[in-house]
Amino acid sequence: MQKNDQIHTVKLDKDKCMGCVSCMKRCPTEAIRVRNGKARIHYERCISCGECVRVCPHQAKKVIYDDFSIIEDPRFKYKIALPAPSLYGQFENLDNLNYLIEGLLKIGFDDVYEVARGAELVSEATRTLFDSGKLKKPVISTACPAVVQLILLRFHDLKDNLLPVQAPVDISAKLAREEAAKKTGLKPEEIGIFFISPCPAKIHALHSGLGVSKPTVDGVLSASDIYFRLLPAMKQVEEPRDLSQIGIFGLSWAASGGEAATLLKNKYLAADGMENVLNILKELENGKLNDLEFIELNACIGGCVGGVLNIENPFVARAKLQTRRKYLPVTKNSISQTDKNLDYFVWECEPDVTNVMQLDEDINVAMALLERINKIEKILPMLDCGCCGAPSCRAFAEDVALGEAKITDCHRINVEDLL
Amino acid sequence: MSEQTRISLEFDVEGDNFVSAGKASEAVKGNLKMLGLPPTIIRRAAIVMYEGEINMVIHAKGGKAYVDITDKDISITLKDEGPGIENIELAMQEGYSTAPDAIRALGFGAGMGLPNMKKYSDNMEIESEVGKGTTVRMKINIQPDSEGQQQ
Numbered sequence: 001m002q003k004n005d006q007i008h009t010v011k012l013d014k015d016k017c018m019g020c021v022s023c024m025k026r027c028p029t030e031a032i033r034v035r036n037g038k039a040r041i042h043y044e045r046c047i048s049c050g051e052c053v054r055v056c057p058h059q060a061k062k063v064i065y066d067d068f069s070i071i072e073d074p075r076f077k078y079k080i081a082l083p084a085p086s087l088y089g090q091f092e093n094l095d096n097l098n099y100l101i102e103g104l105l106k107i108g109f110d111d112v113y114e115v116a117r118g119a120e121l122v123s124e125a126t127r128t129l130f131d132s133g134k135l136k137k138p139v140i141s142t143a144c145p146a147v148v149q150l151i152l153l154r155f156h157d158l159k160d161n162l163l164p165v166q167a168p169v170d171i172s173a174k175l176a177r178e179e180a181a182k183k184t185g186l187k188p189e190e191i192g193i194f195f196i197s198p199c200p201a202k203i204h205a206l207h208s209g210l211g212v213s214k215p216t217v218d219g220v221l222s223a224s225d226i227y228f229r230l231l232p233a234m235k236q237v238e239e240p241r242d243l244s245q246i247g248i249f250g251l252s253w254a255a256s257g258g259e260a261a262t263l264l265k266n267k268y269l270a271a272d273g274m275e276n277v278l279n280i281l282k283e284l285e286n287g288k289l290n291d292l293e294f295i296e297l298n299a300c301i302g303g304c305v306g307g308v309l310n311i312e313n314p315f316v317a318r319a320k321l322q323t324r325r326k327y328l329p330v331t332k333n334s335i336s337q338t339d340k341n342l343d344y345f346v347w348e349c350e351p352d353v354t355n356v357m358q359l360d361e362d363i364n365v366a367m368a369l370l371e372r373i374n375k376i377e378k379i380l381p382m383l384d385c386g387c388c389g390a391p392s393c394r395a396f397a398e399d400v401a402l403g404e405a406k407i408t409d410c411h412r413i414n415v416e417d418l419l
Numbered sequence: 420m421s422e423q424t425r426i427s428l429e430f431d432v433e434g435d436n437f438v439s440a441g442k443a444s445e446a447v448k449g450n451l452k453m454l455g456l457p458p459t460i461i462r463r464a465a466i467v468m469y470e471g472e473i474n475m476v477i478h479a480k481g482g483k484a485y486v487d488i489t490d491k492d493i494s495i496t497l498k499d500e501g502p503g504i505e506n507i508e509l510a511m512q513e514g515y516s517t518a519p520d521a522i523r524a525l526g527f528g529a530g531m532g533l534p535n536m537k538k539y540s541d542n543m544e545i546e547s548e549v550g551k552g553t554t555v556r557m558k559i560n561i562q563p564d565s566e567g568q569q570q
Contacts, residue, residue: 285461286444287470367425
């Protein structure tokens, strides 16, 4: 796969969009406007969190993922599924994780590499980095790519606090490819690696290559799509082999607080849900929470189990994972089992901040624009009703100042008062 | 240049309202980000604004915040009609606080408010009269070559 950070993982179905303001009001980066009765996504601000997909009452927001037929591509002689830890929480009575692995093998994959394995290695690498004393505290988890994008967009000052470790899926993909090439004798590019994603943010991260120099997977599938293929296949499994290779640590990554718990630190915080994440980032920006060592933030309520591509209610999924844990050892994977050193796990390249908040590169031009925005804002009713097609009066003032909306689009001010 | 462009902002800080405390600081951050100022400058402005706001909420039943932004510096004036500060020198010491227990229970009142405001601004002046109120003036230089250094 080629690196592509322009990829759009959330799209609007124009026919279904009724022009209500639900998505616009929920977007954490104010990336949506309603123009001519339809929502419009400003992709330069989109962090692929999936909030708009979740709240749309008309199912007009679609997540873009690879069609399952991608695994049939003749380029791939050996196909490996990478299930996310949250996938184990989607099924009823899954006392034995091996049913899921066997199911994946039945629906067309030649092998399975559990991302929870990569997660256990990432936990170990993170503990080692902590011990080195080189990390800027409080360290902010980089497991949720929507949070990372949010920081790169709106909280530039916190960039240096990001944990410079690759995502469990990237580590899993790299190790799976190497192992398979060795086992089969095939070339690395003849091996197809497919992640089963719980959310659009991870799809975007895998296409754009977050912290890696080139994408590590060959396709990204949706948990919701796989679920309905997997369910009948799993029912056919009679006596599953002992294939799963994960422990409690790996499985814990599926829910909020799971990653933090594997770091064995006392001073940590785990927050989930976009509003809570924003509040914590604002506190950090105000110089607070400095006594903490680690901060785990997940854009979705409940953590990855709350991903918009998952089937099960996040709280139910979390409860199911808890009962599954009791059959597992603490951890099953360690870096010493691989031939890798710490460098293999840290970021190959640093992601860049995006300057979409900045009005203009020339500070004088930016100041003149800002002055106009503040002036316009003063005459607005500050109701944030959304009727104008902007998420807040402040955002509307920006749109008017930048010539993207007309002041008369506001239905709540008396135009005559302005004259 | 004939007249310097200047962004002037004014905020009412409500007293005894911890939920809305931080709103002015949030708005200032938003403005500074739109100007594309360096993250370290924005962070310093955010910290001094936030600490100042919280101080006004805890001690003075609120007050007013005035912020002036030019391409050279950010001037912040916090004005309240609270009880005033009896001993400014003592109040400036790290860890000194007169916040009541109920406020401390919320995690505030660590005695770092004024010291942090001094630490993160390039210049800070306090005028205070017991029984009348307090005015704090702070300046953060945007251009590194201008006078005044972060302490």
